[in-house]
Amino acid sequence: xxxxxxxxxxxxxxxxxxxxxxxxxxxDKTFTPFVRVQGGExxxxxxxxxLLPEHNTFQKPVPQFLGNDAESFKRFEELCVEHGYPEANxxxxxxxxxxxxxxxxxxxxxxxxxxxxxxxGVFADTKLKISVKCRLGMESTEEFKELIPVxxxxxxxxxxxxxxxxxxxxxxxxxxxxxxxxAKQLKHPVxxxxxxxxxxxxxxxxxxxxxxxxxxxxxxxxxxxFLLAELRQQELTIxxxxxxxxxxxxxxxxxxxxxxxxxxxxxxxxxEMWEYHAEAFENGHKIYKLVKKSKTLDQYEAVIFKAINELx
Numbered sequence: 307x308x309x310x311x312x313x314x315x316x317x318x319x320x321x322x323x324x325x326x327x328x329x330x331x332x333x334d335k336t337f338t339p340f341v342r343v344q345g346g347e348x349x350x351x352x353x354x355x356x357l358l359p360e361h362n363t364f365q366k367p368v369p370q371f372l373g374n375d376a377e378s379f380k381r382f383e384e385l386c387v388e389h390g391y392p393e394a395n396x397x398x399x400x401x402x403x404x405x406x407x408x409x410x411x412x413x414x415x416x417x418x419x420x421x422x423x424x425x426x427g428v429f430a431d432t433k434l435k436i437s438v439k440c441r442l443g444m445e446s447t448e449e450f451k452e453l454i455p456v457x458x459x460x461x462x463x464x465x466x467x468x469x470x471x472x473x474x475x476x477x478x479x480x481x482x483x484x485x486x487x488x489a490k491q492l493k494h495p496v497x498x499x500x501x502x503x504x505x506x507x508x509x510x511x512x513x514x515x516x517x518x519x520x521x522x523x524x525x526x527x528x529x530x531x532f533l534l535a536e537l538r539q540q541e542l543t544i545x546x547x548x549x550x551x552x553x554x555x556x557x558x559x560x561x562x563x564x565x566x567x568x569x570x571x572x573x574x575x576x577x578e579m580w581e582y583h584a585e586a587f588e589n590g591h592k593i594y595k596l597v598k599k600s601k602t603l604d605q606y607e608a609v610i611f612k613a614i615n616e617l618x
Contacts, residue, residue, distance in 0.1 A: 307508075309537060310466070312499060312524030313337040313370050313395075313439075316578060320361035321561040326527075327364035329553035331534045336365055337439075340372035340397045344408070346381045357389050366390075370439070372397040374410045374420065376427020383434060391434070393463060396424075398440035401472040406444065412472030416444040418452040425460045437463040439499070444472040447484045458493045466497040466522055486514040495520060502526045505536050528582035548618040555610055559603070569603050576606065587613055 311318055311326075311333040323336050338356045342349035355361065357369050369391050371382045379396075386394050398421070400411030407413065414421055428436060438457065443449030449471075457465060469485035470478065480500045489496040497520035498511045508521055526533055531551065535542055542550075558576070566572040580597045584590030593613045600606040 307512075307537070308334040308497075308520045309534060310334060310497060310499075310520065310522040311336040311527065312522045313339045313397075314524050315339040316575070317528065317582075318524070320356050320358075320367075321558055321565065322579070323367060324361065324364055324561060325554050325557035326531070328557055330531055330550045332365055333534065336367040337395055338367045338369050340370045340400065340411075341382060341385070342405075342410070343371065343373040343378035343382050345375075346377045348381070354385060357385065357391070359389055368393050368395050368437070370395045370397050372400060372405065372410055374408070374414055374424060376424060376430070379424070379428050379432075383432060386434060393435040393437065395437045395439055395466070396428070398438055399468050399472075401441070401470075401475040406472050412441045412444050415441060415453060415472065416449055418449075418456050421453060422456045422459070425456070429460055435463040436460075437466065439466040439468070441468050441471055442481060442484055442488065447471060447481055450484070450488050454488065454491050458491075462494045464495040464497055464520065465492055466499050466520075468500045469498075470500065482511065482514055485511075489515050489518055497522050499524070502533075503529060504533070508537060525582050528579060529585040531583075531586060544618055548614060551614045551617070552611070555614065559607065569601070572603060573597075573600055573606055587617070589613075 311323065316339070319339055339353070341353045341357070348354060369386050371379055371394055373379060373382065383394065397411055398414050400406070402411070405411040405413065409417060409420065414424070467485055467489070469480045469482055470476070485498060496518050498515070498518050499522035502508060502521060502523045503526040511518060511521065523533065531554065532542060532547060562572050562575065566575065577598055580594050584594035587593055593609065596609040597606065600609060
């Protein structure tokens with residue numbers, strides 16, 4: 307079974323990926339948070355920094371494109387080729403209204419003709435392997451029926467499916483039964499993504515869709531950094547875990563020093579991660595409160611390294 311790291315905006319960027327790959331483990335594939343391109347121009351050029359080779363020394367990710375026209379993808383492909391990436395992923399899953407309202411991300415899924423037009427333009431002259439990350443629709447999972455023949459018409463590397471619809475965002479239940487039903491109808495390798503928090507969650511997906519041999523994990527790895535090892539049946543001692551976490555957090559701090567100026571920006575970024583990561587600790591709610599109260603890097607380091615040391 308192949309295990310992938312999900313692209314989470316503001317969470318699994320190069321800082322997280324480099325630190326995790328070096329000190330805890332390597333996924334079979336990682337993906338960058340999306341780079342948005344509109345009208346052939348980068349919406350936020352700073353997003354491109356996540357692809358820089360010097361930021362991806364331990365494992366090269368798959369760059370992710372967010373856009374809805376071939377001209378924009380071509381601009382994105384130039385960036386990928388420039389930095390030596392052989393594969394790109396097209397985001398058809400982002401559920402946020404500021405994206406879907408522009409007919410990007412999950413907003414494309416209700417427009418199968420536009421999906422076909424985009425893929426025709428991409429495959430007309432691309433030099434990259436192309437995969438798609440999507441949901442089961444924007445308003446209803448019934449929308450996916452019309453997308454299956456579209457996806458099956460193109461030589462996609464794989465299709466990664468999060469079995470919610472765009473209007474749900476991240477609320478409500480993931481429709482794993484619909485995922486299993488539709489996965490059988492796709493000609494390409496299919497990867498499951500969504501609400502993978504435990505080994506039992508993966509086992510449930512494998513029971514429903516035994517042909518699916520790829521699982522993408524996002525917030526679950528923030529909540530339990532050792533989920534990857536558990537899924538690979540690797541045994542870790544408490545000492546192993548303490549050393550891994552200490553190295554992981556030390557690396558994150560050092561990388562953040564390269565990116566952020568001033569403790570406040572630095573700490574805001576780390577606070578967002580700890581909203582999930584606190585669940586890795588028995589008294590995580592207390593640690594999270596102390597992280598939020600930290601006003602300086604010194605205070606933050608005192609809180610988290612005390613928590614890590616107490617694990618041992």
